Amino acid sequence: MARADSGLPEQIADKIIQLILDEHLEQGDRLPKEAVLVERLGAGRSTVREAMKLLQSRNIVRIKQGSGTYVASNPGVADDPLGFTFIDDKQRLARDLLEVRFMIEPQIARMAAEHATNDQVVYIKELCDESERLAEAGEDYSAADTAFHNAIAESSGNLVVPRLMGVLKASVPLFIDVTGKKLVEETIRTHRDVADAIASRNPTAAHDAMYLHLVYNRNMIAESTQEQSE
Amino acid sequence: MARADSGLPEQIADKIIQLILDEHLEQGDRLPKEAVLVERLGAGRSTVREAMKLLQSRNIVRIKQGSGTYVASNPGVADDPLGFTFIDDKQRLARDLLEVRFMIEPQIARMAAEHATNDQVVYIKELCDESERLAEAGEDYSAADTAFHNAIAESSGNLVVPRLMGVLKASVPLFIDVTGKKLVEETIRTHRDVADAIASRNPTAAHDAMYLHLVYNRNMIAESTQEQSE
Numbered sequence: 001m002a003r004a005d006s007g008l009p010e011q012i013a014d015k016i017i018q019l020i021l022d023e024h025l026e027q028g029d030r031l032p033k034e035a036v037l038v039e040r041l042g043a044g045r046s047t048v049r050e051a052m053k054l055l056q057s058r059n060i061v062r063i064k065q066g067s068g069t070y071v072a073s074n075p076g077v078a079d080d081p082l083g084f085t086f087i088d089d090k091q092r093l094a095r096d097l098l099e100v101r102f103m104i105e106p107q108i109a110r111m112a113a114e115h116a117t118n119d120q121v122v123y124i125k126e127l128c129d130e131s132e133r134l135a136e137a138g139e140d141y142s143a144a145d146t147a148f149h150n151a152i153a154e155s156s157g158n159l160v161v162p163r164l165m166g167v168l169k170a171s172v173p174l175f176i177d178v179t180g181k182k183l184v185e186e187t188i189r190t191h192r193d194v195a196d197a198i199a200s201r202n203p204t205a206a207h208d209a210m211y212l213h214l215v216y217n218r219n220m221i222a223e224s225t226q227e228q229s230e
Numbered sequence: 231m232a233r234a235d236s237g238l239p240e241q242i243a244d245k246i247i248q249l250i251l252d253e254h255l256e257q258g259d260r261l262p263k264e265a266v267l268v269e270r271l272g273a274g275r276s277t278v279r280e281a282m283k284l285l286q287s288r289n290i291v292r293i294k295q296g297s298g299t300y301v302a303s304n305p306g307v308a309d310d311p312l313g314f315t316f317i318d319d320k321q322r323l324a325r326d327l328l329e330v331r332f333m334i335e336p337q338i339a340r341m342a343a344e345h346a347t348n349d350q351v352v353y354i355k356e357l358c359d360e361s362e363r364l365a366e367a368g369e370d371y372s373a374a375d376t377a378f379h380n381a382i383a384e385s386s387g388n389l390v391v392p393r394l395m396g397v398l399k400a401s402v403p404l405f406i407d408v409t410g411k412k413l414v415e416e417t418i419r420t421h422r423d424v425a426d427a428i429a430s431r432n433p434t435a436a437h438d439a440m441y442l443h444l445v446y447n448r449n450m451i452a453e454s455t456q457e458q459s460e
Contacts, residue, residue, distance in 0.1 A: 007283075009283075010287070013287075017315065020316075021316070021318075053237075054284070054287045057240075057243075057284045057287050057288055075313055075316045081311030081312065082311065082390070082394070082396075082397070083289075083290075085247065085251070086250070086251070086305045087389055088251075088254070092389060093389060093390070096388045096390045096391070097390050099388055099390075100334070100388065100390050100391065100394065103333055103334045104330070104334060107333050158326045158329055158330070159317060159319075159322060159323060159326045160312070160323070160327050160329075160330050161326070161330065163312040164330065164394075164397070166312075167311070167312070167397065
């Protein structure tokens, strides 16, 4: 027989979420030991364990073997929160994701030029250097590229924007995959323009540089699609 | 002892995701019976059950007691995919969500005016009527309001946009809560303008009407914040 939709482990999971909120536990903080939770939540040890596994699958906690259970980084933000895994047409997904990035990333760059702290500006420039170094060495720079875009989102001063960029981050490796190495040189140059505009606190230049960065992406996707259909 | 990060149920869950993809199961489709999965995946009955519970907590499947297990609607899109539950300052969250809606919703309305099918136009007008009727009767119209914005997103012709609106949907009840009933009249009028512009296939008018709709939201939030601090 199938189990009920909301069983005991789900209820205990909800109580653990409430405990994280009530005690203002932040990402990386350690949760109380299992024995303490069993006592406080009035649940059996195996129910608490099952609840923790549910919370881990939702990226709310991280269970470290032999060490304990911790609040996950960006708690509650799932790995693939929009279910892109379940979209079959990856070429169309790449195009539609880029269309969404056109809506938001130029404005995010503008906000970053207005709100970034000096430390954030330094960090953005470091990531720009890092992805340039990797790209010139012919190495995989997708992680540095993603970190660069995320750092700009973090600097926007808006709480929702970095979480949203986390959602769209799947798109960067996708572009590199779709478009091959032709994109590398333009990526380096337009990243540099974006970083410089933010560093010089010029919102309009930051907006425009990010817009151009996306235009190069779009042109490359269009070329790559044409090549595949020829 | 804590369990390993990726145990057997997680591995079987990944295999079930692959099965959903390979067999092109769509939302609402029924998964093979437990006994069949036990056979095909070479796993024990209790492991398959535990895997299904993990998949349910990620909104990939829906377990219906006594009936079977089905692919969830919008599979993989979690209830609160950006973890807004874990943001303490709800007033700031409302402001920042609105800032993000300013970035994307006017452009989504423009796209809907270009790409909506005739059936979609009819549905958008119906939802507009429905929320007007409820609002005038003094009833809760937040579900109809959310459905109206989602229907416009569905009509954009972009795969990512409706999923993104799902992410931001938390904001509509939040606004109504923050701003009270003053918003009702403006919501009705500006909804009507958006629906009419889409129906008359006027992308610029749709963009502008949605922009105005958001401006009213922003003014009301600003007033409500002032009142609270007075």
